[in-house]
Amino acid sequence: MRTVAESLGDCELSFLGRSPIDVPRARAQQAAYARALGALGCHIEWLPPLSSHPDGVFVEDTAVVVDEVAVITRPGAASRRGEVESTAVVLAGHRPVVRIRGPATIEGGDVLRVGRQFYVGASARSNAAGVAQLGAALAPHGYSVQAVAMRDCLHLKSAATFIAPGTLLANPAWVDPAVFGCERVIEVAPEEPFGANTLTLGGVSLVSADYPATRRRLEQAGIATQVLEVGELHKAEAALTCLSIILGA
Numbered sequence: 001m002r003t004v005a006e007s008l009g010d011c012e013l014s015f016l017g018r019s020p021i022d023v024p025r026a027r028a029q030q031a032a033y034a035r036a037l038g039a040l041g042c043h044i045e046w047l048p049p050l051s052s053h054p055d056g057v058f059v060e061d062t063a064v065v066v067d068e069v070a071v072i073t074r075p076g077a078a079s080r081r082g083e084v085e086s087t088a089v090v091l092a093g094h095r096p097v098v099r100i101r102g103p104a105t106i107e108g109g110d111v112l113r114v115g116r117q118f119y120v121g122a123s124a125r126s127n128a129a130g131v132a133q134l135g136a137a138l139a140p141h142g143y144s145v146q147a148v149a150m151r152d153c154l155h156l157k158s159a160a161t162f163i164a165p166g167t168l169l170a171n172p173a174w175v176d177p178a179v180f181g182c183e184r185v186i187e188v189a190p191e192e193p194f195g196a197n198t199l200t201l202g203g204v205s206l207v208s209a210d211y212p213a214t215r216r217r218l219e220q221a222g223i224a225t226q227v228l229e230v231g232e233l234h235k236a237e238a239a240l241t242c243l244s245i246i247l248g249a
């Protein structure tokens, strides 16, 4: 994880209007998120703050990590490209590092994994060359990578996340759930289009407090949830998965 920068309010925004962000409150929400991950068994390693990169807190976008390798991305947002080096330095202590090279672009928020299958959203941030380079980096280790069409949102994981293998939470207005071939698709509540971004660890799905109706749908489906307040980070067009890179899950 990386500490929220003072400049968070200057973040990139694509599908969201700008509204003032309370940075101390964002930091408190990030700290609660870190405590929740800790309680679920994670040891958290903090990356240095990057004051010149307002979106640096959204570390997910800077790397795709599997047991065998860490793939350092090349973000589609030019303002975010300077974030990746400090991520690479830390991940090099954990995994061999491979880099995505231009003109390819890919952001981790577009990369959705289930088992040894990776789906990459064909967003404005991730291009076909990025999908191909990620595929080339992961194929030697037995992973498959395929592009997925999406629309009207920033990243694929804005539109869908896996709750468990075979169980997907999705906003069908932004991605066709059928492409994932899941046994069970839970749709976000229609009044909560941003509700699909959850982070499941140790059998518990972390859900934003802003999406209570979607959380009820998960609970009714027998899924254990935990609510986290991340409203200040939502104002930066971000959600739960954006705030961490999970190793060893």
Ligand code: GLY
Pocket: 011, 012, 013, 014, 055, 058, 077, 154, 236, 237, 238
């Ligand atoms: N603010 C998140 C992003 O656009 O990368």
